[in-house]
Amino acid sequence: MTKLAETVSHFPAGGQKMLQTVVRYLLMILLAFFMFGLILLIAGKDPLASYKDIFSSTLGSAYGFSEVIVSMIPMLLTALAVALPFRVGLINIGGEGQLFIGAAFATFAALTFPNLPAWLLLPLMALLGMLGGALWAFIPGYLKSIGLVNETITSLLLNSVAPKIIGFLILGFWHSPRDTVKTPSFVDAARLPTFFGTRIHLGLVFGLVLLVIFWYVMKYTRWGLEMRAIGSNSQAAKRNGIPLAKYLVIVMCLGGAIAGLAGMVQVSGFYGTLFPNFSMSMGFMGFMICWLAGGDPLGIILMAFVVSVIYSGGNLLQLTRGLPYSVINILLAFTLFIVLARPTFFKGKKS
Amino acid sequence: MTLLSILGVLSSAIFSGTSLLYTTLGEVIDERAGIVNLGLEGVLLVSASSGFAVTALSGNPYIGILVAMLAGGLMNMVLGYLVITRKANQLASGLALMFFGFGLSALIGKPYVSVKINSLSKFILPVIANLPLKYSSLFKFDLLIYLVIPVAIFVWWLLYRTRWGLGVRAVGENTDTAFASGRDPRRIRYQALFVGGMLAGLGAAHLSIVYTMNWAEGMTAGRGFIAVALVIFSKWHPLRAIVGALVFSGAVAFQLLLQASGVNISSNLLDTIPYILTLVVLIAWGGNRRHTAPAMLGRVYQGSE
């Protein structure tokens, strides 16, 4: 049984334990910020001023905050795409690929049916997005269930294939007249509506609703019970009559569908177009967030928030401090490293 | 399709594939010890940027290459610390390392974007020089390219003909048995990671110092993942990796050749060939025991390591 599943069973715990957990996470984040501050110093930048930039641009204004939320949206979905299969013991590292294929399917609808009204087109795009992601996840899921190849390897390979297919489609068929590296902008009907003049789009609702459904299903329903049984001891679950192979394939496809939906949400809600590298490693980021959160829905929301603050804040850092945007990845990585290294902080007590 | 054009494809494949081969050889050693490095992309970026930067600063590409190798080894040590000492999940740790590499390489490389450097000199082997110029000029390569096959053979020898290599492979097949034979699996894994990291760094050095003679953010463009796929395709064997690297890097060159012949296949689609091939090969081997990965890797892929 993996350590991650153990963590899941503890989270959230009662009263005092919860406090200890929160403090622990705070300390870890502080440590990461400290280490990044050192890097900034070495690079000749003022760490405190940089941090001020990060926080003021994200938490200091309503618009900044809304940008953080916008950034969170795909992460919620891609993290869930990993969390669900994980409950039955499957490692879905194929989110990147599923994201791309889902986006491609959705783009196909947007470009082929530009005259449909939004209330028809958007659900169609969403469904196709999920279908695309599910198909891309079916391949590794099926191969695993017949015992041929491990799903992690297949997913990794397919991750690399998907962006190439998108590149091919755009270059070959879908490119806009003036620009060969992206599709024409989607019509309004193909765009997810946004809220209150920010860029926060309906995808947020998808993400939150799905997370709530996930939480409910796992906790209260019969399928959640059976899935947890598989994740806890798959051989015992099989002997107890739970149809193992069926669950493995179906759940893997569901995970893919959610990642595919993330793809649709990004091209429809955020970008309004499809271009070859639109994923920005969102699929992998979802994997990391799920891992850090122990697969717990609330944890996913929290970790996605933290990561988004870091990413959004990095924007300002680039503008004001002259650092390449990518440098913010160092802060992110430090956070990840520290959580992965599981420091104890409290006298010898390990979580 | 003339001989000239075919040789041209070959030359191109050798030129771009050398870096890939070094990287793959490094990853072969790591995976033989039972560790998958999903952060290879980040390792390559840090090595490429630091090697390039030092070359620009010192004016000496050889120093740059050494620095790149060291950087690769050190990056892998980070992975080692997380995975071996802290017992963190390999996949998650690798990805974290990847993000780290994105950021660190951007920081290191920023002042050196588009800076001109002294690269390695290129020369033609005496044997080839006897051929007509139009052929021999295709094979004007640098030292690292000439060394790559000897290095591949050396890696093979290291893994299969030395006591250390036997231990590395034993750790990757069955850590308990390796331990029972009196070895320290943790120490062996650290050693494998460092050697593997140096080789990866060497590949990255060739990329930035010789192949492109430039640094740009994200320039490795997925080579880390290509190497991971190539390791699988080569069945974790250093000598087969030579062929694999040629095939993988030949795809792009091949596309140019096809284009020249009037056949126009999207380079994107051609780029997928290596991965699809690997997948097909994996499915074909199926449950065949001869072709399975080092046994301990299976646990990584199941999430229990």
Added chain:
Amino acid sequence: MPRSSHSQTAQIPLIAMRGITKAFPGVLANDAVDLEIFRSEIHALLGENGAGKSTLMKILYGFYRADAGQILLDGQPISIRSPHDARNVNIGMVFQDFTLIPAFSVAENIALFLPDLGAVLDLKEIHRRINELSQRYDLQVDPQAMVSQLSIGEQQKVEILKLLLADARLLILDEPTRVLAPHEVEALFRVLDGLRKDGFAVIFITHKLKEVLECADRITVLRGGRLAGTLPRSTADEEKLVALMFEKKLAGLQVSRQQVRDEAAPPLLELRGVETHGEGAETSLQAIDLKIYPGEIVGVAGVSGNGQKELGDIALGMGKCVRGSKILFGKDVTRLSIRKVRRSGVGFIPENPLTMAVAPFMTVLENMALTQTWRYARLGGMRMDWQSVKTDVDATIQQMGFSFSLYAPARSLSGGNLQRMVIVREMTHNPRLIIASYLTRGLDVQSTIAARQALVQARESGAGVLLISEDLEELFTLSDRLIVLYAGAIAGSFKPEETNVFEVGHLMTGSEGQNDKIS
């Protein structure tokens, strides 16, 4: 065949274990056991499962440390704290699960354990040394062959060569013939004979009488953790050995057994010519013909590892029949899913609850519902009716007199409580057919009585029971019919009244019984 006649009183034993005692939670595995091994001797360590043979040898090999007692090497006390220490005094052990690396060649596997391996591998030299030894002791195997392509018998040769090349002088073999074909067993005995002649000492752990009598110089019998006796081959025979291995008397607990079985009714479960293919360490079932009628308990006796797990699994529907068919409640169910099998009224108590029946991270209550999720699902599966689960289960718990928390995570339960939990779960819905493996393992006296009572009651209300057990007393008192499982096949079948412990013991250990009445 004359055995070497060394006078043992004059010689100092190579290894002497004196007064070895080892306790694990809940069981005294070794109780003041003495054992002596001499050079040029093949010594058999005989006993049923749980007699303590494996534990004793694992202490000798350094896996465990004895709570009390001494180990002497050539008369001098030594301390063996790890397998490393054991190997340093030239003791080697071949386990039931081989520790070979399948992807390595024979030579590489052996090289891994060579104490004097050079930094650069001299494969030629290693091959030569392997060939030299393999010729000498009839352990022919190709040094360049990949282990995954070798048969089990050949792999065993490699394991032995590994020990020899690492300079072992005492070889311990744990149940070496369990997975060998008859001709491979003969080959192994020839090898051991050759080793003995060259001064090696060999201990082999077994429960098979015939082999012991064919091969060993001296035989030590353990029973219930204690030394039952040590005797030379010359004075040993099957009768004596069986008497030492099994308790002489039967406890007086006789459950009144009236014929409840309905002669006219069709069997609940019927296995016709069922064969399975075991992978690796699993046992293949051969030509199993079995019928269980309503109102009867069919007991299955045998030493663990002779097909019990496979029989239970195949009755449940786990694993495939290579041949033969399975008929449940009158319908052919050879390919039916486990869920449907269970749904038609089959209960299953497996031999190892923690790995085979329980989800360790879920609560006990949740575990209780796992086999009957359909029954407790409401609103099409959107909710689970935990109240009903609790009610049903509480009733059974009360009835059996058990007590454990329903809300604790299952893995926090003791082994005994896990077993109780599984028993409650399986019996709660009055199954028509119960497959019970090692039902009372780890249970105290009261729970044992309660569990057996439950089976008897089920029988009386017309259910059929397949009771797989190692406890002969339990089998004799509860079964209406008794079969013996040996090497994956049914070695005998009778009514308990028609036989006795010794005859069954004979069959369990592979020797022929005196009479075979099949009913």
